[in-house]
Amino acid sequence: MEFESLEGLPIAEKLELVERLWDDIGASSEPLPLPDWARREALQRLAEMKANPSGNLTADEVWRRVETRRG
Template sequence: MAVTMEEFGIDRLTVDQRLELLGLIWDSVTAGGVPTPIPDWHRRELDRRIAAADADPGAARPWAEVRVRLLGGP
């Protein structure tokens, strides 16, 4: 039987607390040197994005420019 968010009390956490918990869980999954399996569809998407970037390198924007656009500051 699956455990629900309510049973764990996750529904009572703030968004920041949930994100922190997510990070802790991810760190626990990737700890110990055991390779994390990557789904085939992730690999295909990465290959597609790499091919798109290689086909049009001028489409990329420097991080500083993207940061200003997203966050409104340097």
């Protein structure tokens, strides 16, 4: 399927396509490619987290912040 043929789809159909693709990716056992810059960033953040564990948020704190922003 050519990308240009997707551009004319209504938004609802585009969102359905994205959801189906996302579900398919999630169900795949194939490893996700990780660019070098993303790997470096993840390692840097992990090092920062280990160096300053008091600055880390718990999962509950993260979800509270998400819910607060949702209103």
